[in-house]
Structures are given as C-alpha cells and as structure tokens.
Amino acid sequence: MSMIVAIDTCAIIHLMYIQRFYLLKILGFSAVITTIYVQIEFEKGYPISHDYFFELIDKKEISKYPLQIEDLVEMANIPQSKRASDAELSCFVIAKRMGWKAMTDDKTACNYIQRYISMSQGSVISLVDILLDAYSKYHLGDDELRSIQTTLKENNFHIKMDLVSEGTRRRLMTGKSV
Known part of the structure; x- marks a missing residue:
C-alpha cells in the first residue's frame, strides 16, 4: 500500500x-x-x-x-x-x-x-515518528540518531526524549532485531 x-x-x-x-x-x-x-x-x-x-x-x-x-x-x-x-x-x-x-x-x-x-x-x-520508524527498521543507527538529535537541538528543535533510548524500546517491543 x-x-x-x-x-x-x-x-x-x-x-x-x-x-x-x-x-x-x-x-x-x-x-x-x-x-x-x-x-x-x-x-x-x-x-x-x-x-x-x-x-x-x-x-x-x-x-x-x-x-x-x-x-x-x-x-x-x-x-x-x-x-x-x-x-x-x-x-x-x-x-x-x-x-x-x-x-x-x-x-x-x-x-x-x-x-x-x-x-x-x-x-x-x-519528524520524530519518521526518525523512530527509520531506526526501528534499521535505516538509521545509534550514532546517526544521536547526531540527528544534536543537529536538531542546535537548530532550536528540541526533542524531549532520547531518540536512541526510545527507538531501542520500540525495537524490543516489536521484537525486531537484525
């Protein structure tokens, strides 16, 4: 679809x-x-x-x-x-x-x-939804996600959660692994 x-x-x-x-x-x-x-x-x-x-x-x-x-x-x-x-x-x-x-x-x-x-x-x-979805599907890695969060913060888009921690939690909940 x-x-x-x-x-x-x-x-x-x-x-x-x-x-x-x-x-x-x-x-x-x-x-x-x-x-x-x-x-x-x-x-x-x-x-x-x-x-x-x-x-x-x-x-x-x-x-x-x-x-x-x-x-x-x-x-x-x-x-x-x-x-x-x-x-x-x-x-x-x-x-x-x-x-x-x-x-x-x-x-x-x-x-x-x-x-x-x-x-x-x-x-x-x-964007947070897109980033977490990309992370959960292994299109982004930990270092990329951290770098993205830092870049966004430097440009005044503050994400209150730690994206890597949340992404890892979601991966564990869905049971997806490499």
Missing part, C-alpha cells in the same frame, strides 16, 4: 537540517505533497530554506497539490489564530480530504487544528 504525506514548512526545514529527506521514500511514502501556502512561506523565508524547497520541487521530491474550493471553505471555517498558519492548516485539510497523512513538527498548530478538524489516529505524523 502506498502512502502519501502532506508536509508543512517546519517539517521540510527540519529534514533539511538533518539532510534526510530520503527517509520518507525509504519508509514507503510514494509521494510527498505540499500546498501553495507552504510555498508562500518559503518564498518569504531565508534563502537557504527557499533554495532547498525549490530544489525539492525541481527534483520532483515534493509536488504542489492544488486546493479545492471545499478545502478553502474548510480552512475559512477555522478561526484565524497565530497558533496555526495557513500552510499548516492547508496540509491538514488536504490530508483529511484525500485520506493521506499530514506531517508537521509544530505541536501548537497541530493541537489547535485538531480542535476543529477530526483526523483519524495516526493521520498526523512528525
């Missing part, structure tokens, strides 16, 4: 920091899509992230997916808040309508949006 993910700005930037965008494909995502609102955020952003985003578009690693009128209506029905941008909201709305996953690392936006949009369990993922 192929999976599709609607990815927002912060998740793309975090994947840029760790240089692991390829993990999405390795983990079975047949397509990574985004919206015009995410593109607008990159157009207004820093040159390094702007260039990274448009390089992903050019290489067809990410596709822009058009919003439908019903998506815009659903977005308009959610009260405007600084807690969630149109970029995050558009990814959630399109993921819900199409039965895809939404990917964000912004917990505040995620919590706010999910007050108004009902998403099924497991429909919203974050």
Whole structure:
C-alpha cells in the first residue's frame, strides 16, 4: 500500500537540517505533497530554506497539490489564530480530504487544528515518528540518531526524549532485531 504525506514548512526545514529527506521514500511514502501556502512561506523565508524547497520541487521530491474550493471553505471555517498558519492548516485539510497523512513538527498548530478538524489516529505524523520508524527498521543507527538529535537541538528543535533510548524500546517491543 502506498502512502502519501502532506508536509508543512517546519517539517521540510527540519529534514533539511538533518539532510534526510530520503527517509520518507525509504519508509514507503510514494509521494510527498505540499500546498501553495507552504510555498508562500518559503518564498518569504531565508534563502537557504527557499533554495532547498525549490530544489525539492525541481527534483520532483515534493509536488504542489492544488486546493479545492471545499478545502478553502474548510480552512475559512477555522478561526484565524497565530497558533496555526495557513500552510499548516492547508496540509491538514488536504490530508483529511484525500485520506493521506499530514506531517508537521509544530505541536501548537497541530493541537489547535485538531480542535476543529477530526483526523483519524495516526493521520498526523512528525519528524520524530519518521526518525523512530527509520531506526526501528534499521535505516538509521545509534550514532546517526544521536547526531540527528544534536543537529536538531542546535537548530532550536528540541526533542524531549532520547531518540536512541526510545527507538531501542520500540525495537524490543516489536521484537525486531537484525
């Protein structure tokens, strides 16, 4: 079964920091899509992230997916808040309508949006989910995961858990070993 993910700005930037965008494909995502609102955020952003985003578009690693009128209506029905941008909201709305996953690392936006949009369990993922899944499937090792966590921390994305400890716990629970 192929999976599709609607990815927002912060998740793309975090994947840029760790240089692991390829993990999405390795983990079975047949397509990574985004919206015009995410593109607008990159157009207004820093040159390094702007260039990274448009390089992903050019290489067809990410596709822009058009919003439908019903998506815009659903977005308009959610009260405007600084807690969630149109970029995050558009990814959630399109993921819900199409039965895809939404990917964000912004917990505040995620919590706010999910007050108004009902998403099924497991429909919203974050970089932590991707990293732990990649680790549990042996696509990442202990040293890589530690290095990734350090890099993210240096770029102000603090993960409260120790990824290697949590990944090891999950491996033990599922009984997967090399």
